[in-house]
Amino acid sequence: MPEIQLDKRARSILKAVVSSFIHSGQPVGSRTIARAYREPLSPASVRNVMADLEGLGLLCQPHTSAGRVPTDRGYRYYVDSLLPAQRISSSEERVIRETLQEGPEDLAGLLERASLLLSRLSRNLGIVVAPVLSQTILKHVEFLRLSGRRVLTLFVSKSGALHNRIVQLEEEISQAELTRMGNFLSTHLGGKTLPQVRKELLHLMSEDTALYDRLLQRALSLGAWMFAQSEDLQSGVYIEGASNLLDRAGTQDLEHMRDLFRAFEDKHRIVQLLNQCLTSDGVQVVIGSENSEPELRPMSLVMANYSNEENPVGALGVLGPMRMEYARAVSLVDAIARACTEALRERTN
Amino acid sequence: MPEIQLDKRARSILKAVVSSFIHSGQPVGSRTIARAYREPLSPASVRNVMADLEGLGLLCQPHTSAGRVPTDRGYRYYVDSLLPAQRISSSEERVIRETLQEGPEDLAGLLERASLLLSRLSRNLGIVVAPVLSQTILKHVEFLRLSGRRVLTLFVSKSGALHNRIVQLEEEISQAELTRMGNFLSTHLGGKTLPQVRKELLHLMSEDTALYDRLLQRALSLGAWMFAQSEDLQSGVYIEGASNLLDRAGTQDLEHMRDLFRAFEDKHRIVQLLNQCLTSDGVQVVIGSENSEPELRPMSLVMANYSNEENPVGALGVLGPMRMEYARAVSLVDAIARACTEALRERTN
DNA sequence: TTTTAGCACTCTAACTAGAGGAGTGCTAAG
DNA sequence: CTTAGCACTCCTCTAGTTAGAGTGCTAAAA
CATH class of the missing domain: 1.10.10.10 (Winged helix-like DNA-binding domain superfamily/Winged helix DNA-binding domain)
Known part of the structure; x- marks a missing residue:
């Protein structure tokens, strides 16, 4: 061009x-x-x-x-x-900070609030993608015996995100043993990112197995299962404000809206779309036909990433009609992305 | 009438x-x-x-x-x-059972799948409300020190649902102490329903406090905080298939749809609506103007409850236009409610 | 007594024609 | 380079007309 x-x-x-x-x-x-x-x-x-x-x-x-x-x-x-330079008003800035920093919730709650803010303040669709697992730092592992051979496996990340699955074991294990297994994994793997965790697990398993008692071997294989699977754990997507989109839609946009809503039922695609901006900093704007997803062609997307203390970990943005108020959307997305980064820092310090 | x-x-x-x-x-x-x-x-x-x-x-x-x-x-x-008697086809029945019983997920995953099934098979909106907290049986309490005075409090229910919040303590506590606190609460409160838990906590706190060391006193008050709040913990709502609704909507229904989508942003109302059917068994149908929510007046709702081993704990249903296929919707909701009850039983045995 | 054919009537949806209006491109003068 | 003037295009709105579907009523048939 x-x-x-x-x-x-x-x-x-x-x-x-x-x-x-x-x-x-x-x-x-x-x-x-x-x-x-x-x-x-x-x-x-x-x-x-x-x-x-x-x-x-x-x-x-x-x-x-x-x-x-x-x-x-x-x-x-x-x-x-x-684009006319525009900063978000100081009162809005305050609302954002207060909303994102005072919440007593876990990470999911924070992200949902962020999405709600994006939607309300832009009067468009707010989208937030949870931190990618590859940047997630493991904090704690826990196994809980639900019943018989059914065990709830859960791990918590440093920023307070909680991931859990249920597994059916081959043989029963007592809660006391499960607790030991959890402690063992927490101690050996805590503080590492998930890719590091996977590597470390492989390493531990390949060592002379005689060093470990049978229980810990089982802990390792259970851990391996848990974190191997974690790749397809769809990291959460928080979408709010669908009604805003409908509000602006003219009667002839109805078809577009159908396609759009259908596209949004596949969260995987949304994650991929938003996570494009993990690799480059600042607010990015994708306009109409520039969009890779055909259903989004009549729309524009304003997005940015947010970080933990070191790296970009997640993305958020606003989706609206091509005639959206870009100046406002850009400053809003920027402010909320910063606020999320800030809130994440507070959690992990 | x-x-x-x-x-x-x-x-x-x-x-x-x-x-x-x-x-x-x-x-x-x-x-x-x-x-x-x-x-x-x-x-x-x-x-x-x-x-x-x-x-x-x-x-x-x-x-x-x-x-x-x-x-x-x-x-x-x-x-x-x-209503012409109609049973769901056996192949659909099989799909439902397999989908709801094989999943390796936690409770949230199960309910989301149920909602997706309702939506896909009825070609309407699928709604599932998570088990009410008053029927939730406590399994385990855990406190995790995230950073400084920030603590992740979490409890797990017997059916594998996970609730968590973050609390800012007044003074720092070590992870070892937090673990002791968690164990204490798990032992004393496990197996009780949440209302019982609250009562028991009050009882324990009112006993001669000299009996307990300071740490356990703190455990009690933290527990009290945790479960006192749990009333407004919005029990999750899983809504799927918005695009189905849009598909059928004519151009003049656009306004209805706007109102509808806006109403659905307040999940609290949806929970109340669905939970009406906790008190009576069987599939219930609410038609058009019978509906208590004005936004739902042009719609019909087919719903039923699902149970743990004893009591109805949650509700699910299908929302669609008044000209929906009631026979099919009724049998579908019935089948999925039963399958959920079944899946819940399997989890807790 | 119940059913049915016939008929006049009503109302909508679809089409046509024409008026009004907003906005353009072009040309020529300032 | 700017602008007034003008002819032209095309949309939108309105009114009028038509075709068709479906009704209610009446009177005859079963």
Whole structure:
């Protein structure tokens, strides 16, 4: 895609068109722009510029005698080069900090609250993806005998996330023995990330098995099972505010909405989509057809990652119509991502 | 509401009208019924009967020259007296059993699967409410020191449900001490239901405090905090299949859908709604305006409860348009509720 | 007494035609 | 380079018309 160079007036007019369309949802005519322009400029002049912008593929007309509407590339230019600097209001900032730092909940609660904030404050769909397991630091392992050979295996991460599964053992084990097994694994594996845990387990198992009593051998194999599986443990996705999307949808968008909702039933795809931004910092904006998922083509996604003390671990964002308020969404996502990072730090210190 | 007595023909025609409307979604004319009738009957005769049914408030016309549509009372009569006996197919039955009994997950996973089954098999919205806390039997208490004075408190129920919160202590406690506290509470409170646990805690605390060392006193107060709060721990709700609802919605139902989705963001209300059926056995059907929630008025809800070995503990159901396939929904909800009860029994034995 | 054919009537959905209006592109003058 | 003027396009809204489905009523048939 060629770099597009626009002179000052063209930039100014493009910005006005996009802003106006975002605000009204109606195609923007030359008169509207001319009126709103600071130095008086005739509609005809505006039309000339708009025709140029259309030639560059930044604007288009729904039909010959309608006003202009931004194309995907138009939005892209707007977001990249024209976005009015905006900070979230200090009162909103405060709400965010208080909501995310005071909660008495576990990690899941924190993330759900974050998603709710994204949704409420942007009036769009809020999405939060839980920390990836590869960055999760193991804190504690516990085995609880539920009944007979049924055992609840659970581990807690340093940031307070809780993962659990139920396993059916081949032979019964007493709770006392299970407790010993849990303590053994907690002591030997605590503080490591899950990939490290897996490696360490393999290492321990390959050592001269005579060193360990039979119980601990079993502990190792149970641990291996637990953490081997943890790859497909779908890390949670927290989606809030579906009704916001429906609110803005016109009657003809109904089909899009159907597809969209159906797509959202496959959480795996959402995770992958959001986790793209684990590798690069800052807020990212994906506009309309740039989207890899066909169902999201008529939408835009504003997203960023959040970190534990060292690395990006999870992602969050706002999904809305292409004519969303990008300036606001960007500052909002940025603020909430930072607040999540902050809240995570507080938990682990 | 007066008992309505209908003769054989009227019942038969009402049934045909409701069935036809459920199937087609179009107002049903007298010709349609006359054609589908086993013994040939003229449209005029059918019209007479239909006029009677309209007089009884069981049918109505969208406008003078349209066919008939069932009223809420019409659906009610159909569900109460005309519902064709139907059992779920044996292959579906098998899918349900396998899905709900083989899963290696915790309780949350089981309930999510149940919700997914309800949604997929009914092509409507599936809703499952987690077991109420008042019936939850405590299995184990655990305290984990996350950092500084931050402690993850968690308890596990007999059926494998896991509840956790994070608490900020006034003074630091070592993990060893926390473990002792957890063991103490597990031993003294395990096997009791949560209300019993609360009572027992109060009792223990009121005893001569000199009997206990300081640590155990702290354990008691932490436990009291933990379980006192557990009342507002929103028991989970698992809702799946929103896109199904959208699929059937016509363009003019868009507003209803908005309201509906907005209502569903308040999970508390959903819990209350479903938990109504904890007190009475069997499948219950709530039709249209019978619904207590105004947003659900254009919808119908088919629901039932599921039990642990003794008592009803949770509820599940299917929400769909008033013209849903009641026969199928009823048998489906019944089957899945039974399967959940069964799966719960297996877990706790 | 019950059923049915016939008929006039009602109301909607779909189509057509025309008026009004917003907005454009082009041209020529400032 | 800007702008006024103008012809043109195309959408949207309204009103009027038609076709069709379905009804209720009446009177004849069973």
